[in-house]
Amino acid sequence: MKIKGRLNIQALVLGLMMFSCSLDIDETDSLITEGNSDVFNGVENVNAAIDNLYNNLSAGNPSQMNTQEELYALSEVTTDELIVPTRGTDWGDNGVWRTLHTHTWAPTHNFINQVWNNKNGAVLRATEIIDPLSNASAEQIAQAKFMRAYNMWVIMDCFGQVPFRNATDGPDVIPEVMSRQQAYDFVVKDLEEAIAALPASQPQSPTKTRAVKATARLLLARVxxxxxxxxxxxxxxxxxxxxDLVNEIEAEGYGLESNYFEIFKGPTFESKDVVWALSTDVGSKMWNSLHYNQQELIPNFDKASVNSGGGWNGFATLSEFYDKFEGPTDNNSLGAGQEERRGYTQTLESTNADNEGFGYGFQLGQMYGWREGKAVALTTRTNEPLIFTKEFPGLIGNNEVTGMRLLKYSPANGAYTSGTVIFRFADAHLMRAEAMYRKKDVGAALIEVNKLRAMRANTPPLASLDDATLLDERGRELYLEYIRRTDMIRFGVFKNARGFKQAGDGHTDLFPIPASALLSNPNLSPNPGY
Known part of the structure; x- marks a missing residue:
């Protein structure tokens, strides 16, 4: 494979002076093409190329879905669900996390650049598969069109503008730039064509790492x-x-499931609620929040490899998000009567060798662990009780215990268990309810929402429905599933003030076009406000 790139040196020097940052050009840049010669002549191994599209999401280099950075950071840390406070000098990281929470990021923010480069690179690689020169089969083209649509949707959703090049464009051709409307039409067309040729859905198959008809239908409904x-x-x-799309997904056999946290236990997913999942491990989505002294110590055949080093004590959640769930205000212990999706923390009596003290959902109050054959109350590094609190002093100046920790995936299932859920029928079900609501059929929408709530223990039906209630319900069901930012923007509240974030003017509904991309492609324009 030959990889070529061209960059105006004068523009590069000027850009370095203006932005005081390095500008690395690699195979993900918008001015890169690839092929077996100077002119693209088709993808030699189409199956391997499709595998790479999916594998780069699961365990790519740079990583995408198996990290706390990239799209996860942009989708969750920018919202009311997650906050990454600085604890002493821990998690300062030159403000990279704090600027996400406060919406004060810049066009050089590393995670923003990661999403831009990774997703644009995937669009190009999918386009090469789709090109007639690659002689792909109808199903292979459908897989590539789904992956192109997914990655282009992320760019459209996050940045508005979408650069695009044809596979046969030479390296000297500057990519055209689609408007959001043009990108929307392009994604819809790709998905409609993909649905026709993708494999039939298998809702109870344990392996759901490749797109089927329902996967594309769910993304099309989201768009x-x-x-x-x-x-x-x-x-x-x-x-x-x-x-109609959600009805079709349901007709294929997908549906709501009870036992909420069981849905997320990988590495395979036979639940009819799971539509698309990746094999990537979920370690970074567990240990990034848990305390240094919370460890998974007992090796057995039912758990992944042991983590004796403990958590990383970073990610936490805001009390205002916790308060959206029903249950006692200051007690989330097992059996406290809270709604199922809020999860629970283990008690001294419930901690055993199987769970080692790890619960699910919001971790609040005293933490316990399993040590030398018995349950013990854990302590901090200074031997104070390890009690996670609801409140923060601020984004900086925190100690080891400020802030509740949030576990969608839990070390109770293994220290480094794998399997990340990307699409669920519950999301589709709530999208159908919202579409009814927006069509002014509020009664039908309320029935749909309460159908879902009836599947969740200790979760009584809602008496009425409005914008805030519907958005809150999506948050309660879908937290940490890569969709909160998109939801908050759709409901018009992403810009609003919340804990340690001031109200904004709305320009942060879009991220800035990375500085390097503006330098390399004059067809791009800075997004308003940057």
């Missing part, structure tokens, strides 16, 4: 539900299309 954001207004049939 259309956000049509007002992407296009300025809904099309005549957009909301009904969402309802």
């Amino acid at each position: 259309k539900l956000n049509g007002e954001v992407y296009k300025g207004s809904y099309g005549e049939n957009d909301l009904q299309d969402v309802i």
Whole structure:
């Protein structure tokens, strides 16, 4: 494979002076093409190329879904769900986490650049597979079109503008740039064509790492539900299309499941609620929040490899998000009567060798562990009780215990268990309810929402439905599933003030186009406000 890149040296020097940052050009840049000669002549091994598209999400280098950075950081740390406070000197990282929470990021922010480069690179590689010169089969093209649509949707959702090059464009051709409306139309077309040729859905298959018809239908429903954001207004049939698409997914055998936290136990997922999952490990989504003295120590055949080093004591959640769930205000212990999705912390009586003190959901209060054959109350590094608190003093100046910790995936399932859920039917079900709501059929929407709540223990039905209640319900069901930022923007509240974040003017609904991309592609323009 030959990889070529061209960059105007004068622009590079000027850019380095203006932005005081390095500008590395690699195979993910928008001015890179690849092929077996100077002119693209088709992908030699299409199956391997498709495998690479999926593998780069699961365990790529740089990593994507198996990290706390990249899209996870942009989707969750920018919202009311997660906060990464500085604890002494820990998690300072030159403000990279704090600027996400306060919406004060810059065009040189590393995680923003990662998403831009990784997703644009994937769009190009999918386009090469789709090109007639690659002689791909109809199903291979459908897989590539789904992956192109998914990655282009992320770019459209995060940045608005979407650069695009044809596979046969030479390295000297500057990519064209689609508007959000143009990208929306392109993604919709790719997904509609992919649905026709993707394999039939298998809702109870344990392996769901490749797209099937339901996977593309769910993404298409998501795109259309956000049509007002992407296009300025809904099309005549957009909301009904969402309802119809979810109906089709349900008709294929997908549906709601009870036992909420069981849904997320990998590495395989036979639950009919899981539509798309990746094999990537979930270690970074567990240990990034847990304390240094919380460890998974007991090796056995039911758990992944042992973590004797403990957590990283970074990520936490805000009390205002916790308070959206029903249950006692200051007690989330097992059996306290809280709604199921809020999870629980283990008690001294419930801690045993199997769970080692790890619970699910919001970790609040005294933490316990299993040490030398018995349950013990854990302590901090200074031998104070390890009691996670609801409140923070601020984004800086924190000690080891400020802030509740949030576990969608738990070390109770293994120290480094694998399997990350990307799409769930519960999301589709709530999208259908929201489409009904936006079509002014509030009664039908409320019935749909309460169908889901009826599947969750200690979760009584709602009496009414409005914008805030519907958004809160999505947060309660779908937290840490890569969708909170998109939801908050659709409901118009992403810019609002919340804990340690001031109200904004709305320009942060889009991330800035990376500085390096603006230098290399003059067809791009800075997003408003940057």
